[in-house]
Amino acid sequence: MKWFVILLLFVQSVSADTLSEVLSLLHQNTAAKFQYQEIRHLELMTTPWQAQGELYNDANGRLIKLQLQPNRIVMAIADGQMLYWEPAQNQRHTMPLTYEHEATQQIRLFHALLQGHTEELSKDYTFHAEKNAKTWALQLRPKQDDLPKLDISGNADNSQRDMVIHQDSESTEYHIQRVTNDSALDKTVADLLHEAAGE
Amino acid sequence: MSFVWRKRLFLLLFPLLLALTVWQARIESDLNAFFTATTEQDSKLLSQLLQSGELSRRYLLVVDAQNNSNLTPFAANLVQQLAKLEQVEQVWATNEPPRAWLDALSSYAPYHARMFSLNPEQETLFNAQALEKRAAFLKSALLSPQASFIKTIAKQDPLLLSLQGFKTMQSQFAQSSALNKNSVAIILQSKPAALDSAAHQQLQDAIRQCFNQLNQGQSFQLNMSGVPVVSVATYTEINRDVTLVSTVSSLAVVLVFLLLFRSFAALHWVMMIQTASFVVGALAVLAVFGHIHSLTLALGASLVGICVDYPIHIMVHGAKHKTPLQDVVRLLWASLFMGGLTTVIGYVALGFTGFPGFEQIAVFALFSIAASLALTRWLLPALLEHSVLHIAHLPLIGAWVEFCGRWRKVLLPLFVLGTIIALLLMPELRWMNDMQKLAMNMDVIKQQDKAVRSHFANIEPSRFVLIQANDLETALQRSEAAERCLQTLKQQNVLNDYQGLFPWLVSEQLQQKNLETYQQANIQPTWQAALQKQGLSVEKLGVLSNSASVLTKQALPPVVSSILSGRLIESPQGITISIWLGQHDPDKLIAGLQGLDGVRYFSQKDQLDHLAKQYRDSSLKMLAVGIVIMAVFIWLQQRRLKNVLLTLVPSLAAVLFIFAGWAVMGEEISFLHVIGLLLAVSLCVDYGIFFIENRAGDTDVTYHAIASSTLTTLASFGALGLGKTPTLPILAVSVSLGVTVGFLLCPLLISKKT
Numbered sequence: 001m002k003w004f005v006i007l008l009l010f011v012q013s014v015s016a017d018t019l020s021e022v023l024s025l026l027h028q029n030t031a032a033k034f035q036y037q038e039i040r041h042l043e044l045m046t047t048p049w050q051a052q053g054e055l056y057n058d059a060n061g062r063l064i065k066l067q068l069q070p071n072r073i074v075m076a077i078a079d080g081q082m083l084y085w086e087p088a089q090n091q092r093h094t095m096p097l098t099y100e101h102e103a104t105q106q107i108r109l110f111h112a113l114l115q116g117h118t119e120e121l122s123k124d125y126t127f128h129a130e131k132n133a134k135t136w137a138l139q140l141r142p143k144q145d146d147l148p149k150l151d152i153s154g155n156a157d158n159s160q161r162d163m164v165i166h167q168d169s170e171s172t173e174y175h176i177q178r179v180t181n182d183s184a185l186d187k188t189v190a191d192l193l194h195e196a197a198g199e
Numbered sequence: 200m201s202f203v204w205r206k207r208l209f210l211l212l213f214p215l216l217l218a219l220t221v222w223q224a225r226i227e228s229d230l231n232a233f234f235t236a237t238t239e240q241d242s243k244l245l246s247q248l249l250q251s252g253e254l255s256r257r258y259l260l261v262v263d264a265q266n267n268s269n270l271t272p273f274a275a276n277l278v279q280q281l282a283k284l285e286q287v288e289q290v291w292a293t294n295e296p297p298r299a300w301l302d303a304l305s306s307y308a309p310y311h312a313r314m315f316s317l318n319p320e321q322e323t324l325f326n327a328q329a330l331e332k333r334a335a336f337l338k339s340a341l342l343s344p345q346a347s348f349i350k351t352i353a354k355q356d357p358l359l360l361s362l363q364g365f366k367t368m369q370s371q372f373a374q375s376s377a378l379n380k381n382s383v384a385i386i387l388q389s390k391p392a393a394l395d396s397a398a399h400q401q402l403q404d405a406i407r408q409c410f411n412q413l414n415q416g417q418s419f420q421l422n423m424s425g426v427p428v429v430s431v432a433t434y435t436e437i438n439r440d441v442t443l444v445s446t447v448s449s450l451a452v453v454l455v456f457l458l459l460f461r462s463f464a465a466l467h468w469v470m471m472i473q474t475a476s477f478v479v480g481a482l483a484v485l486a487v488f489g490h491i492h493s494l495t496l497a498l499g500a501s502l503v504g505i506c507v508d509y510p511i512h513i514m515v516h517g518a519k520h521k522t523p524l525q526d527v528v529r530l531l532w533a534s535l536f537m538g539g540l541t542t543v544i545g546y547v548a549l550g551f552t553g554f555p556g557f558e559q560i561a562v563f564a565l566f567s568i569a570a571s572l573a574l575t576r577w578l579l580p581a582l583l584e585h586s587v588l589h590i591a592h593l594p595l596i597g598a599w600v601e602f603c604g605r606w607r608k609v610l611l612p613l614f615v616l617g618t619i620i621a622l623l624l625m626p627e628l629r630w631m632n633d634m635q636k637l638a639m640n641m642d643v644i645k646q647q648d649k650a651v652r653s654h655f656a657n658i659e660p661s662r663f664v665l666i667q668a669n670d671l672e673t674a675l676q677r678s679e680a681a682e683r684c685l686q687t688l689k690q691q692n693v694l695n696d697y698q699g700l701f702p703w704l705v706s707e708q709l710q711q712k713n714l715e716t717y718q719q720a721n722i723q724p725t726w727q728a729a730l731q732k733q734g735l736s737v738e739k740l741g742v743l744s745n746s747a748s749v750l751t752k753q754a755l756p757p758v759v760s761s762i763l764s765g766r767l768i769e770s771p772q773g774i775t776i777s778i779w780l781g782q783h784d785p786d787k788l789i790a791g792l793q794g795l796d797g798v799r800y801f802s803q804k805d806q807l808d809h810l811a812k813q814y815r816d817s818s819l820k821m822l823a824v825g826i827v828i829m830a831v832f833i834w835l836q837q838r839r840l841k842n843v844l845l846t847l848v849p850s851l852a853a854v855l856f857i858f859a860g861w862a863v864m865g866e867e868i869s870f871l872h873v874i875g876l877l878l879a880v881s882l883c884v885d886y887g888i889f890f891i892e893n894r895a896g897d898t899d900v901t902y903h904a905i906a907s908s909t910l911t912t913l914a915s916f917g918a919l920g921l922g923k924t925p926t927l928p929i930l931a932v933s934v935s936l937g938v939t940v941g942f943l944l945c946p947l948l949i950s951k952k953t
Contacts, residue, residue, distance in 0.1 A: 080272030096275035
């Protein structure tokens with residue numbers, strides 16, 4: 001029996017180490033620009049819907065998702081709120097991230113992962129991490145049925161990530177590629193925030 | 200019963216009465232119960248709107264950011280914490296609809312074909328181009344953060360027609376969002392009635408406490424406004440008035456008493472009699488109404504100055520003539536009784552003016568005066584059996600009587616001339632038509648209210664379009680007709696916004712029209728093509744249902760009733776719907792609504808002004824009725840018409856001269872002025888009775904006794920002048936002026952010979 005307990009502790013320790021390594025790879029605390037491609041498989045659409053654009057992250061923890069194709073949409077997370085602006089439909093929304101609303105659920109998840117704020121996810125999710133010399137992977141499984149589940153993977157130099165969010169019968173894939181680390185991005189982030197807020 | 204036993208019995212009963220009053224006391228602070236509660240239908244509605252109307256129960260809160268970031272999450276957190284307070288019905292930030300409202304919208308999806316438009320015949324929703332646009336919008340919505348909400352609705356209502364009518368609500372939230380860049384505006388709907396000041400005081404403390412807890416270490420600022428805020432401020436002022444007036448009035452009467460008799464022994468017995476009378480009055484009000492208003496207590500305290508007249512009258516005669524009080528009481532009882540009766544008549548007439556607060560005061564006065572008279576008659580001689588009484592000589596009293604007697608021949612023609620001039624001045628009287636002038640001056644609160652309201656999409660709290668009908672279907676049809684008119688008026692810039700019941704509730708008639716339009720459009724093939732073009736599932740979104748059961752109020756979730764609580768009032772008399780209005784031009788709006796059945800413009804201010812006019816007319820009527828009844832009772836006692844006239848003339852002349860004075864000064868006269876004069880008449884008539892009967896046969900002593908009474912009345916009613924509530928100074932001025940002029944006229948108009 002003793003050897004089983006020792007083995008279990010060893011396995012857990014290996015697993016915890018892997019998880020913290022993977023989480024540290026996820027953590028992004030400097031200004032960075034990414035390109036992304038998004039593919040959505042929605043219940044009410046016949047074909048997958050595709051979009052592409054840019055993601056901006058700044059050192060203050062602000063995140064901008066700028067969709068460029070098929071139409072321009074600015075979605076931002078800053079100062080504890082989510083801003084949404086779709087010029088083509090003249091739709092603008094502002095809502096707090098603490099607001100118990102499904103509308104902010106996915107973007108909050110996305111933001112927490114990109115920022116490496118996994119501690120706030122741990123109350124709702126269980127984590128499973130894998131890592132080898134070339135790639136790593138992280139699975140998040142919700143403790144409640146109404147939350148989305150998530151698979152995220154990346155390469156060793158962390159220049160590329162793939163993320164799949166599953167909810168009900170729908171899923172959203174993100175293929176994200178780092179373009180640059182640049183502190184000059186702050187102005188772009190500020191401009192996009194103004195656009196989202198309609199200022 | 201011997202004096203000793205009378206005294207013992209009183210000393211035994213007095214603490215029991217006090218204990219009973221404290222035990223039974225239910226003190227009411229609801230201002231509505233005092234000022235506007237009434238039976239007339241419109242006034243009742245006004246009272247109901249003030250009391251429990253949704254807009255009246257709303258707090259408007261503004262959180263200012265100063266230099267803080269994280270305003271939105273702070274406000275969201277505050278909203279969550281405020282929602283937990285027991286007295287809060289609903290609370291939401293004005294930039295996003297409350298979650299419960301959005302949830303409620305999904306229950307309308309099955310009825311989409313019956314509720315998409317107020318004017319279904321004019322809609323161009325179903326042509327090919329519009330349907331393509333709609334499919335594009337659906338796709339965009341399914342990809343937006345609102346996707347989860349839209350998906351639930353789209354499965355039952357692919358064209359999202361059920362959301363069509365709610366677009367105006369969305370624009371109202373967007374408008375509010377645009378008004379608040381560095382602040383968050385929050386609406387808090389409370390549970391207690393708007394004028395339940397005690398409950399609102401607690402709630403406001405709880406709101407501030409909640410905010411301060413969250414704001415620790417941060418520097419957000421909270422500003423608050425709304426009807427309950429004004430109500431609490433008024434309540435605080437009235438409480439201050441009640442305490443001040445009661446204290447000063449009692450002290451002033453005590454001081455006058457001590458100046459007159461210089462006897463603490465006499466003072467404490469007389470004050471015990473007055474306290475007992477006060478307690479009897481309070482117990483009577485509690486027995487009749489079940490509660491006593493704090494303003495009744497304040498105005499009741501001034502009655503001490505009247506009730507104390509009866510013992511004073513006895514004591515002055517006793518002191519002057521060194522006669523046992525028992526004999527004086529027997530001698531003067533008929534005059535005292537008649538004086539008390541005329542005062543009661545004045546107060547009872549006051550109770551019939553329609554002003555709800557005075558009903559309590561009338562009962563209070565009736566029982567207090569009766570108790571004071573009875574205690575003076577049967578107890579006072581017992582209490583003061585061993586007291587040696589002295590009365591201070593009042594300077595000029597004898598001189599004035601003498602002067603009036605000597606110069607009567609000159610003064611009387613002058614009096615007649617003055618009376619003629621006063622009568623000629625009567626048409627110059629200016630009547631107060633704006634009841635707001637009787638409201639407390641609260642400039643600071645008004646400025647704060649203005650600043651807070653600038654953060655809100657402006658819906659006026661006191662002006663509505665009112666729709667009335669016997670049943671809900673008719674009321675809804677009328678309301679929809681009114682909303683069509685308001686839409687047109689909005690396009691013409693007559694009003695900037697309104698909030699009606701459509702589409703929260705839709706009449707069956709309009710539902711049928713919508714359904715027919717929808718069925719006739721036959722859009723399924725075109726819609727399917729539009730879906731295909733957008734890559735949306737024809738299988739799941741392309742099959743349109745052509746029928747739906749009727750949307751009824753019962754089918755809707757309870758939150759809808761809560762949203763509409765202040766706009767839909769169901770009573771045994773019928774249905775009342777109120778459509779809330781933004782800024783508007785009243786005249787053009789009234790003209791625009793003309794000809795619509797059961798629809799009218801309702802302004803709380805107009806209604807209050809109407810009430811003020813009504814109170815004024817009834818107080819004038821009651822002034823006349825009161826005088827006639829007093830005359831009848833005096834005639835029953837005196838049986839001489841001349842004496843009746845002479846008794847009444849000083850008080851009537853006083854009223855006439857005071858009215859004339861106000862006419863010259865341009866004073867605006869309200870019903871409160873008239874009520875004050877009615878009280879003055881009922882008091883002055885006592886002087887007339889005492890003076891004309893002069894039972895002691897000594898005019899000087901009688902006039903001294905009257906002067907003493909006048910001084911205590913002035914002391915107690917004069918104290919009302921210290922109140923900040925305008926009601927109190929008006930009563931102070933009119934009663935004080937009335938009794939002073941009446942007192943001065945007595946020796947002029949009633950000669951010693953009479």
